[in-house]
Amino acid sequence: MRPIAAPRPKFALKRGFGLLILCAVIGAGVFWWVTAPQGLGVNRALALKGLQGAPDRGTLVFAAGGCASCHAAPEATGDDRLVLAGGLPFDSDFGTFYAPNISSDPQHGLGAWSQGDFARALIKGVSPQGQHYYPAFPYTAYSHMSTQDVADLFAYMQTLPASATPSQPHDVGFPFNIRRSLGGWKWLFVRDDYVLSGDLSEQLTRGRYLVEGLSHCGECHTPRNALGALDRSRWLAGAPNPSGKGTIPNITSAELDWSEADLVAYFTSGFTPEYDSAGGKMADVITNLAALPESDRAAIAAYLKAVPAAR
Amino acid sequence: MKKMTKTAMTLALGLGLVTSASFAASHASVTNKAVAARHAQMQMLAYHTGILGSIAKGEMEYNSAMVDAAATNLRDLAKLDGTTMWLPGTEQGAVDGSRAKAEMWSNFPDVIAKVTDLANAADAMIGAADQAAVGAAMGAIGGSCKACHEAYRGPKT
Numbered sequence: 001m002r003p004i005a006a007p008r009p010k011f012a013l014k015r016g017f018g019l020l021i022l023c024a025v026i027g028a029g030v031f032w033w034v035t036a037p038q039g040l041g042v043n044r045a046l047a048l049k050g051l052q053g054a055p056d057r058g059t060l061v062f063a064a065g066g067c068a069s070c071h072a073a074p075e076a077t078g079d080d081r082l083v084l085a086g087g088l089p090f091d092s093d094f095g096t097f098y099a100p101n102i103s104s105d106p107q108h109g110l111g112a113w114s115q116g117d118f119a120r121a122l123i124k125g126v127s128p129q130g131q132h133y134y135p136a137f138p139y140t141a142y143s144h145m146s147t148q149d150v151a152d153l154f155a156y157m158q159t160l161p162a163s164a165t166p167s168q169p170h171d172v173g174f175p176f177n178i179r180r181s182l183g184g185w186k187w188l189f190v191r192d193d194y195v196l197s198g199d200l201s202e203q204l205t206r207g208r209y210l211v212e213g214l215s216h217c218g219e220c221h222t223p224r225n226a227l228g229a230l231d232r233s234r235w236l237a238g239a240p241n242p243s244g245k246g247t248i249p250n251i252t253s254a255e256l257d258w259s260e261a262d263l264v265a266y267f268t269s270g271f272t273p274e275y276d277s278a279g280g281k282m283a284d285v286i287t288n289l290a291a292l293p294e295s296d297r298a299a300i301a302a303y304l305k306a307v308p309a310a311r
Numbered sequence: 312m313k314k315m316t317k318t319a320m321t322l323a324l325g326l327g328l329v330t331s332a333s334f335a336a337s338h339a340s341v342t343n344k345a346v347a348a349r350h351a352q353m354q355m356l357a358y359h360t361g362i363l364g365s366i367a368k369g370e371m372e373y374n375s376a377m378v379d380a381a382a383t384n385l386r387d388l389a390k391l392d393g394t395t396m397w398l399p400g401t402e403q404g405a406v407d408g409s410r411a412k413a414e415m416w417s418n419f420p421d422v423i424a425k426v427t428d429l430a431n432a433a434d435a436m437i438g439a440a441d442q443a444a445v446g447a448a449m450g451a452i453g454g455s456c457k458a459c460h461e462a463y464r465g466p467k468t
Binding site: 241261262268274275279280283284286287 | 358367369370458
Protein backbone atom coordinates (compact mmCIF):
# COMPACT_ATOMS: atom_id res chain seq x y z
CA MET A 1 0.00 0.00 0.00
CA ARG A 2 1.40 3.24 -1.03
CA PRO A 3 0.69 6.14 1.21
CA ILE A 4 -0.78 8.29 -1.55
CA ALA A 5 -3.03 10.21 0.78
CA ALA A 6 -0.20 11.26 2.99
CA PRO A 7 0.86 14.48 1.20
CA ARG A 8 -2.71 15.72 0.83
CA PRO A 9 -3.43 16.73 4.41
CA LYS A 10 -0.02 18.28 4.54
CA PHE A 11 -0.84 20.26 1.44
CA ALA A 12 -4.29 21.23 2.81
CA LEU A 13 -2.76 22.29 6.09
CA LYS A 14 -0.24 24.36 4.25
CA ARG A 15 -2.94 25.95 2.13
CA GLY A 16 -5.19 26.56 5.16
CA PHE A 17 -2.32 28.17 6.96
CA GLY A 18 -1.61 30.27 3.91
CA LEU A 19 -5.23 31.41 3.79
CA LEU A 20 -5.09 32.31 7.44
CA ILE A 21 -1.99 34.38 6.86
CA LEU A 22 -3.67 36.03 3.88
CA CYS A 23 -6.75 36.89 5.97
CA ALA A 24 -4.56 38.25 8.72
CA VAL A 25 -2.63 40.34 6.24
CA ILE A 26 -5.82 41.67 4.64
CA GLY A 27 -7.33 42.25 8.09
CA ALA A 28 -4.25 44.09 9.23
CA GLY A 29 -4.29 46.03 5.98
CA VAL A 30 -7.91 47.05 6.47
CA PHE A 31 -7.20 47.95 10.09
CA TRP A 32 -4.18 49.94 9.01
CA TRP A 33 -6.15 51.67 6.27
CA VAL A 34 -9.17 52.44 8.50
CA THR A 35 -7.09 53.66 11.40
CA ALA A 36 -4.57 55.65 9.38
CA PRO A 37 -4.43 59.31 10.42
CA GLN A 38 -6.00 61.31 7.62
CA GLY A 39 -4.57 64.28 5.84
CA LEU A 40 -6.51 67.50 5.61
CA GLY A 41 -8.15 66.51 2.34
CA VAL A 42 -7.83 68.08 -1.08
CA ASN A 43 -10.71 70.55 -0.86
CA ARG A 44 -9.70 71.94 2.50
CA ALA A 45 -6.05 72.09 1.55
CA LEU A 46 -6.87 74.01 -1.63
CA ALA A 47 -9.20 76.37 0.23
CA LEU A 48 -6.51 77.00 2.81
CA LYS A 49 -3.76 77.61 0.31
CA GLY A 50 -2.84 81.26 0.20
CA LEU A 51 -5.59 82.10 2.70
CA GLN A 52 -4.35 84.77 5.09
CA GLY A 53 -6.20 84.84 8.41
CA ALA A 54 -7.13 88.07 10.17
CA PRO A 55 -6.15 88.12 13.87
CA ASP A 56 -8.98 90.50 14.85
CA ARG A 57 -11.60 88.16 13.45
CA GLY A 58 -9.67 85.35 15.11
CA THR A 59 -10.40 86.79 18.57
CA LEU A 60 -14.09 86.05 17.99
CA VAL A 61 -13.38 82.55 16.71
CA PHE A 62 -11.20 82.02 19.79
CA ALA A 63 -14.02 83.14 22.10
CA ALA A 64 -16.69 81.15 20.26
CA GLY A 65 -14.47 78.06 20.27
CA GLY A 66 -13.84 78.39 24.00
CA CYS A 67 -10.12 77.63 23.53
CA ALA A 68 -9.01 79.34 26.74
CA SER A 69 -11.63 77.50 28.81
CA CYS A 70 -9.58 74.33 28.48
CA HIS A 71 -6.10 75.44 27.44
CA ALA A 72 -5.44 78.31 29.86
CA ALA A 73 -3.51 77.18 32.92
CA PRO A 74 -5.90 76.07 35.69
CA GLU A 75 -6.76 78.98 38.02
CA ALA A 76 -5.50 81.57 35.51
CA THR A 77 -7.57 84.75 35.52
CA GLY A 78 -7.71 87.96 33.51
CA ASP A 79 -5.07 88.36 30.80
CA ASP A 80 -3.32 85.21 32.02
CA ARG A 81 -6.14 83.27 30.37
CA LEU A 82 -4.54 84.13 27.05
CA VAL A 83 -1.41 82.20 28.03
CA LEU A 84 -2.41 78.80 26.70
CA ALA A 85 0.01 76.77 28.79
CA GLY A 86 -2.43 73.88 29.30
CA GLY A 87 -2.48 71.55 32.28
CA LEU A 88 -6.19 71.35 33.05
CA PRO A 89 -7.08 67.71 33.86
CA PHE A 90 -10.13 65.99 32.34
CA ASP A 91 -11.24 62.87 34.16
CA SER A 92 -13.02 60.26 32.07
CA ASP A 93 -13.86 56.56 32.08
CA PHE A 94 -10.76 56.01 29.98
CA GLY A 95 -8.26 57.85 32.12
CA THR A 96 -7.22 61.44 32.75
CA PHE A 97 -6.44 63.74 29.86
CA TYR A 98 -4.44 66.92 30.31
CA ALA A 99 -4.98 69.92 28.06
CA PRO A 100 -1.71 70.48 26.21
CA ASN A 101 0.25 73.67 25.78
CA ILE A 102 -1.07 75.38 22.62
CA SER A 103 0.69 78.69 23.19
CA SER A 104 2.89 80.23 20.51
CA ASP A 105 6.01 78.66 22.01
CA PRO A 106 7.84 76.91 19.14
CA GLN A 107 9.08 74.03 21.30
CA HIS A 108 6.29 73.35 23.80
CA GLY A 109 3.37 74.97 22.03
CA LEU A 110 2.41 75.24 18.39
CA GLY A 111 4.63 78.17 17.44
CA ALA A 112 6.41 76.07 14.83
CA TRP A 113 3.23 74.75 13.20
CA SER A 114 2.17 75.63 9.69
CA GLN A 115 -1.35 76.77 8.96
CA GLY A 116 -1.91 73.36 7.38
CA ASP A 117 -0.76 71.57 10.55
CA PHE A 118 -3.17 73.66 12.56
CA ALA A 119 -6.07 72.97 10.20
CA ARG A 120 -5.39 69.24 10.19
CA ALA A 121 -5.39 69.20 14.00
CA LEU A 122 -8.74 70.99 14.23
CA ILE A 123 -10.52 69.34 11.31
CA LYS A 124 -9.07 65.82 11.39
CA GLY A 125 -7.83 65.51 14.96
CA VAL A 126 -4.35 64.58 13.77
CA SER A 127 -1.08 66.04 15.05
CA PRO A 128 1.66 67.39 12.77
CA GLN A 129 3.55 64.16 13.61
CA GLY A 130 0.64 62.18 12.17
CA GLN A 131 -0.78 60.92 15.45
CA HIS A 132 -4.46 60.79 16.34
CA TYR A 133 -5.59 63.12 19.10
CA TYR A 134 -7.92 61.88 21.79
CA PRO A 135 -11.45 63.22 21.29
CA ALA A 136 -11.23 65.08 24.61
CA PHE A 137 -10.05 67.66 22.10
CA PRO A 138 -13.40 68.34 20.37
CA TYR A 139 -12.29 67.98 16.76
CA THR A 140 -15.48 66.00 16.17
CA ALA A 141 -17.19 69.41 16.45
CA TYR A 142 -14.39 71.55 15.03
CA SER A 143 -14.50 69.46 11.86
CA HIS A 144 -17.47 71.67 10.93
CA MET A 145 -15.34 74.82 11.12
CA SER A 146 -15.12 77.01 8.06
CA THR A 147 -11.68 77.22 6.51
CA GLN A 148 -11.73 80.99 6.96
CA ASP A 149 -12.38 80.61 10.71
CA VAL A 150 -9.48 78.16 10.95
CA ALA A 151 -7.16 80.62 9.23
CA ASP A 152 -8.36 83.56 11.38
CA LEU A 153 -7.92 81.54 14.56
CA PHE A 154 -4.45 80.49 13.48
CA ALA A 155 -3.49 84.11 12.81
CA TYR A 156 -4.85 85.23 16.18
CA MET A 157 -3.24 82.47 18.22
CA GLN A 158 0.16 83.37 16.82
CA THR A 159 -0.22 86.77 18.48
CA LEU A 160 -0.75 85.21 21.93
CA PRO A 161 2.09 84.87 24.44
CA ALA A 162 4.42 81.86 24.47
CA SER A 163 4.69 79.60 27.48
CA ALA A 164 7.58 77.19 28.04
CA THR A 165 5.50 74.89 30.25
CA PRO A 166 5.80 71.36 28.81
CA SER A 167 2.56 69.54 28.02
CA GLN A 168 1.78 66.76 30.49
CA PRO A 169 1.37 63.24 29.15
CA HIS A 170 -2.16 61.84 29.38
CA ASP A 171 -2.77 59.25 32.05
CA VAL A 172 -4.64 56.67 29.99
CA GLY A 173 -4.45 52.90 30.44
CA PHE A 174 -4.36 50.00 27.96
CA PRO A 175 -5.91 49.65 25.39
CA PHE A 176 -6.85 53.31 25.13
CA ASN A 177 -3.20 54.32 25.15
CA ILE A 178 -2.79 52.86 21.64
CA ARG A 179 -3.25 55.99 19.58
CA ARG A 180 -3.70 54.07 16.37
CA SER A 181 -6.96 52.58 17.70
CA LEU A 182 -8.43 56.08 17.73
CA GLY A 183 -8.57 55.77 13.96
CA GLY A 184 -11.19 53.08 14.46
CA TRP A 185 -13.04 55.31 16.92
CA LYS A 186 -13.07 58.12 14.39
CA TRP A 187 -14.22 55.74 11.65
CA LEU A 188 -17.16 54.75 13.85
CA PHE A 189 -18.14 58.10 15.31
CA VAL A 190 -16.88 61.12 13.39
CA ARG A 191 -19.73 62.42 11.23
CA ASP A 192 -19.64 65.28 8.82
CA ASP A 193 -23.40 65.86 8.81
CA TYR A 194 -25.28 67.99 11.30
CA VAL A 195 -27.87 66.82 13.83
CA LEU A 196 -30.35 69.56 12.95
CA SER A 197 -31.09 69.14 9.28
CA GLY A 198 -33.51 70.57 6.76
CA ASP A 199 -33.94 73.97 5.18
CA LEU A 200 -32.63 76.42 7.73
CA SER A 201 -32.78 80.20 7.85
CA GLU A 202 -29.51 82.10 7.83
CA GLN A 203 -29.82 82.65 11.57
CA LEU A 204 -30.46 78.96 12.31
CA THR A 205 -27.59 77.95 10.06
CA ARG A 206 -25.31 80.24 12.03
CA GLY A 207 -26.71 78.93 15.32
CA ARG A 208 -26.15 75.36 14.21
CA TYR A 209 -22.59 76.16 13.17
CA LEU A 210 -21.90 77.55 16.63
CA VAL A 211 -23.77 74.98 18.75
CA GLU A 212 -22.85 71.83 16.84
CA GLY A 213 -19.50 73.02 15.55
CA LEU A 214 -17.30 75.81 16.76
CA SER A 215 -18.72 76.24 20.27
CA HIS A 216 -19.17 72.45 20.73
CA CYS A 217 -22.07 72.72 23.22
CA GLY A 218 -22.85 69.02 22.73
CA GLU A 219 -19.55 67.96 24.28
CA CYS A 220 -20.99 68.59 27.73
CA HIS A 221 -24.74 68.79 27.12
CA THR A 222 -25.11 65.52 25.17
CA PRO A 223 -24.77 62.12 26.86
CA ARG A 224 -22.09 59.71 25.65
CA ASN A 225 -22.12 56.01 24.81
CA ALA A 226 -19.87 53.34 26.32
CA LEU A 227 -17.03 54.32 23.99
CA GLY A 228 -17.27 57.97 24.85
CA ALA A 229 -18.97 59.12 21.65
CA LEU A 230 -21.90 61.54 21.72
CA ASP A 231 -25.35 59.91 21.56
CA ARG A 232 -26.90 61.88 18.71
CA SER A 233 -30.35 60.43 19.40
CA ARG A 234 -30.29 62.32 22.70
CA TRP A 235 -28.70 65.47 21.35
CA LEU A 236 -28.33 68.17 24.06
CA ALA A 237 -30.51 66.12 26.44
CA GLY A 238 -28.13 66.61 29.36
CA ALA A 239 -25.43 64.37 30.78
CA PRO A 240 -23.49 63.57 33.92
CA ASN A 241 -20.97 66.25 34.81
CA PRO A 242 -17.57 65.00 33.60
CA SER A 243 -15.79 67.18 36.14
CA GLY A 244 -17.50 65.89 39.25
CA LYS A 245 -20.77 66.28 41.06
CA GLY A 246 -24.12 67.14 39.58
CA THR A 247 -25.38 66.96 36.03
CA ILE A 248 -25.15 69.11 32.92
CA PRO A 249 -28.71 70.18 32.13
CA ASN A 250 -30.93 69.23 29.22
CA ILE A 251 -31.09 72.32 27.00
CA THR A 252 -33.71 71.09 24.55
CA SER A 253 -37.31 72.25 24.81
CA ALA A 254 -38.06 69.00 26.69
CA GLU A 255 -36.76 70.65 29.83
CA LEU A 256 -35.67 74.19 29.05
CA ASP A 257 -38.61 76.53 28.61
CA TRP A 258 -36.75 79.85 28.53
CA SER A 259 -37.74 82.34 25.84
CA GLU A 260 -35.24 83.41 23.21
CA ALA A 261 -34.91 86.74 25.03
CA ASP A 262 -34.18 84.86 28.27
CA LEU A 263 -31.50 82.83 26.51
CA VAL A 264 -29.86 85.87 24.94
CA ALA A 265 -29.87 87.65 28.31
CA TYR A 266 -28.31 84.57 29.91
CA PHE A 267 -25.57 84.42 27.28
CA THR A 268 -24.90 88.13 27.78
CA SER A 269 -24.97 88.60 31.55
CA GLY A 270 -25.13 85.07 32.93
CA PHE A 271 -28.49 85.72 34.57
CA THR A 272 -31.17 83.04 34.48
CA PRO A 273 -34.79 84.24 34.19
CA GLU A 274 -34.91 83.99 38.00
CA TYR A 275 -31.83 86.21 38.25
CA ASP A 276 -29.69 83.50 39.62
CA SER A 277 -26.35 83.53 37.83
CA ALA A 278 -24.48 80.92 35.85
CA GLY A 279 -22.04 78.83 37.84
CA GLY A 280 -19.41 76.18 37.32
CA LYS A 281 -17.98 75.72 33.84
CA MET A 282 -20.93 77.55 32.31
CA ALA A 283 -19.83 80.80 33.95
CA ASP A 284 -16.71 80.61 31.83
CA VAL A 285 -18.73 79.79 28.73
CA ILE A 286 -20.84 82.90 29.37
CA THR A 287 -17.70 85.03 29.49
CA ASN A 288 -16.86 83.73 26.01
CA LEU A 289 -20.38 84.11 24.62
CA ALA A 290 -20.63 87.64 25.99
CA ALA A 291 -17.66 88.58 23.81
CA LEU A 292 -19.50 87.57 20.63
CA PRO A 293 -21.75 89.81 18.55
CA GLU A 294 -25.37 89.97 19.73
CA SER A 295 -26.41 88.27 16.49
CA ASP A 296 -24.43 85.15 17.43
CA ARG A 297 -26.09 84.91 20.84
CA ALA A 298 -29.47 85.31 19.15
CA ALA A 299 -28.52 82.61 16.63
CA ILE A 300 -27.65 80.16 19.40
CA ALA A 301 -30.92 80.96 21.16
CA ALA A 302 -32.86 80.40 17.94
CA TYR A 303 -31.09 77.08 17.38
CA LEU A 304 -31.94 75.86 20.88
CA LYS A 305 -35.58 76.66 20.22
CA ALA A 306 -35.46 74.74 16.93
CA VAL A 307 -33.56 71.63 18.01
CA PRO A 308 -35.80 68.57 18.64
CA ALA A 309 -36.92 67.95 22.20
CA ALA A 310 -34.98 65.02 23.66
CA ARG A 311 -34.70 63.26 26.98
CA MET B 312 -44.24 106.33 42.63
CA LYS B 313 -46.89 108.03 40.48
CA LYS B 314 -44.64 107.45 37.52
CA MET B 315 -44.75 103.73 37.91
CA THR B 316 -47.10 102.28 35.36
CA LYS B 317 -49.59 99.59 36.14
CA THR B 318 -47.78 97.16 33.85
CA ALA B 319 -44.51 97.76 35.60
CA MET B 320 -46.15 97.17 38.95
CA THR B 321 -47.77 93.94 37.78
CA LEU B 322 -44.54 92.71 36.27
CA ALA B 323 -42.55 93.57 39.35
CA LEU B 324 -45.06 91.77 41.52
CA GLY B 325 -45.06 88.76 39.21
CA LEU B 326 -41.30 88.68 39.17
CA GLY B 327 -41.20 88.89 42.94
CA LEU B 328 -43.57 85.95 43.21
CA VAL B 329 -41.53 83.92 40.75
CA THR B 330 -38.25 84.58 42.51
CA SER B 331 -39.70 83.99 45.98
CA ALA B 332 -41.33 80.78 44.83
CA SER B 333 -38.15 79.44 43.29
CA PHE B 334 -36.09 80.34 46.33
CA ALA B 335 -38.66 78.83 48.64
CA ALA B 336 -38.66 75.64 46.57
CA SER B 337 -34.89 75.29 46.44
CA HIS B 338 -34.24 76.13 50.06
CA ALA B 339 -36.98 74.21 51.77
CA SER B 340 -34.56 72.37 54.02
CA VAL B 341 -32.69 75.37 55.45
CA THR B 342 -32.64 75.25 59.22
CA ASN B 343 -29.50 77.27 59.96
CA LYS B 344 -30.53 80.89 60.54
CA ALA B 345 -27.31 82.37 59.18
CA VAL B 346 -27.78 80.40 55.95
CA ALA B 347 -31.43 81.50 55.80
CA ALA B 348 -30.32 85.11 56.20
CA ARG B 349 -27.81 84.73 53.36
CA HIS B 350 -30.53 83.34 51.16
CA ALA B 351 -32.73 86.29 52.07
CA GLN B 352 -29.94 88.62 51.01
CA MET B 353 -29.51 86.71 47.74
CA GLN B 354 -33.24 86.82 47.17
CA MET B 355 -33.26 90.59 47.64
CA LEU B 356 -30.31 90.88 45.25
CA ALA B 357 -32.12 88.71 42.68
CA TYR B 358 -35.33 90.69 43.05
CA HIS B 359 -33.68 94.04 42.37
CA THR B 360 -31.47 92.66 39.62
CA GLY B 361 -34.66 91.24 38.15
CA ILE B 362 -36.24 94.68 37.90
CA LEU B 363 -33.20 96.02 36.08
CA GLY B 364 -32.98 92.93 33.88
CA SER B 365 -36.64 93.12 32.91
CA ILE B 366 -36.16 96.73 31.85
CA ALA B 367 -33.02 95.80 29.93
CA LYS B 368 -34.87 92.99 28.16
CA GLY B 369 -37.80 95.26 27.34
CA GLU B 370 -40.23 93.21 29.42
CA MET B 371 -40.82 96.14 31.75
CA GLU B 372 -41.18 99.73 30.66
CA TYR B 373 -38.19 101.97 31.41
CA ASN B 374 -38.75 104.12 34.49
CA SER B 375 -35.92 106.20 35.92
CA ALA B 376 -37.20 106.19 39.51
CA MET B 377 -37.51 102.42 39.41
CA VAL B 378 -34.03 101.98 37.92
CA ASP B 379 -32.41 104.27 40.47
CA ALA B 380 -34.22 102.67 43.39
CA ALA B 381 -33.37 99.15 42.26
CA ALA B 382 -29.72 100.05 41.62
CA THR B 383 -29.41 101.84 44.97
CA ASN B 384 -30.89 98.92 46.86
CA LEU B 385 -28.65 96.54 44.97
CA ARG B 386 -25.58 98.59 45.89
CA ASP B 387 -26.60 98.80 49.54
CA LEU B 388 -27.39 95.08 49.70
CA ALA B 389 -23.93 94.35 48.36
CA LYS B 390 -22.49 96.50 51.12
CA LEU B 391 -24.12 94.62 53.98
CA ASP B 392 -21.49 93.58 56.50
CA GLY B 393 -21.31 89.82 56.06
CA THR B 394 -19.67 89.12 59.43
CA THR B 395 -23.04 88.28 60.94
CA MET B 396 -24.09 85.90 58.17
CA TRP B 397 -21.01 84.12 56.86
CA LEU B 398 -20.32 82.28 60.08
CA PRO B 399 -17.47 79.77 60.13
CA GLY B 400 -18.70 76.19 59.86
CA THR B 401 -21.65 76.99 57.60
CA GLU B 402 -20.15 75.81 54.33
CA GLN B 403 -21.71 73.31 51.92
CA GLY B 404 -21.84 69.87 53.48
CA ALA B 405 -21.62 71.22 57.02
CA VAL B 406 -25.17 72.60 57.19
CA ASP B 407 -28.30 71.91 55.15
CA GLY B 408 -29.04 74.20 52.24
CA SER B 409 -25.62 75.86 52.07
CA ARG B 410 -23.76 75.92 48.77
CA ALA B 411 -20.94 78.14 50.02
CA LYS B 412 -17.54 76.59 49.33
CA ALA B 413 -15.04 76.38 52.19
CA GLU B 414 -12.73 78.57 50.06
CA MET B 415 -14.98 81.52 50.89
CA TRP B 416 -13.55 81.59 54.37
CA SER B 417 -9.95 80.99 53.37
CA ASN B 418 -10.08 83.70 50.66
CA PHE B 419 -12.29 86.21 52.41
CA PRO B 420 -10.45 89.33 51.13
CA ASP B 421 -11.15 88.14 47.58
CA VAL B 422 -14.81 87.62 48.45
CA ILE B 423 -14.94 91.20 49.70
CA ALA B 424 -13.25 92.41 46.52
CA LYS B 425 -15.83 90.60 44.41
CA VAL B 426 -18.82 91.87 46.33
CA THR B 427 -17.34 95.37 46.15
CA ASP B 428 -17.29 94.94 42.36
CA LEU B 429 -21.02 94.32 42.57
CA ALA B 430 -21.55 97.43 44.70
CA ASN B 431 -19.59 99.50 42.17
CA ALA B 432 -21.44 98.00 39.21
CA ALA B 433 -24.79 98.76 40.88
CA ASP B 434 -23.61 102.28 41.68
CA ALA B 435 -22.75 102.77 38.01
CA MET B 436 -26.31 101.77 37.10
CA ILE B 437 -27.81 104.67 39.07
CA GLY B 438 -28.89 107.34 36.60
CA ALA B 439 -29.01 105.01 33.58
CA ALA B 440 -31.05 107.20 31.25
CA ASP B 441 -32.86 104.69 29.03
CA GLN B 442 -33.39 101.02 28.29
CA ALA B 443 -30.14 100.76 26.32
CA ALA B 444 -28.15 102.31 29.17
CA VAL B 445 -29.68 99.86 31.64
CA GLY B 446 -28.77 97.03 29.27
CA ALA B 447 -25.21 98.27 28.94
CA ALA B 448 -24.78 98.50 32.71
CA MET B 449 -26.24 95.01 33.25
CA GLY B 450 -23.10 93.32 31.97
CA ALA B 451 -20.96 94.46 34.90
CA ILE B 452 -23.60 93.47 37.43
CA GLY B 453 -23.95 90.04 35.85
CA GLY B 454 -20.19 89.70 35.66
CA SER B 455 -19.70 90.39 39.36
CA CYS B 456 -22.45 87.95 40.42
CA LYS B 457 -20.98 85.33 38.15
CA ALA B 458 -17.37 85.86 39.25
CA CYS B 459 -18.27 85.19 42.88
CA HIS B 460 -20.58 82.27 42.14
CA GLU B 461 -18.01 80.71 39.85
CA ALA B 462 -15.36 80.81 42.55
CA TYR B 463 -17.32 80.24 45.74
CA ARG B 464 -20.58 78.49 45.05
CA GLY B 465 -20.63 74.72 45.16
CA PRO B 466 -22.68 72.50 42.83
CA LYS B 467 -26.39 71.89 43.25
CA THR B 468 -26.98 68.70 45.14
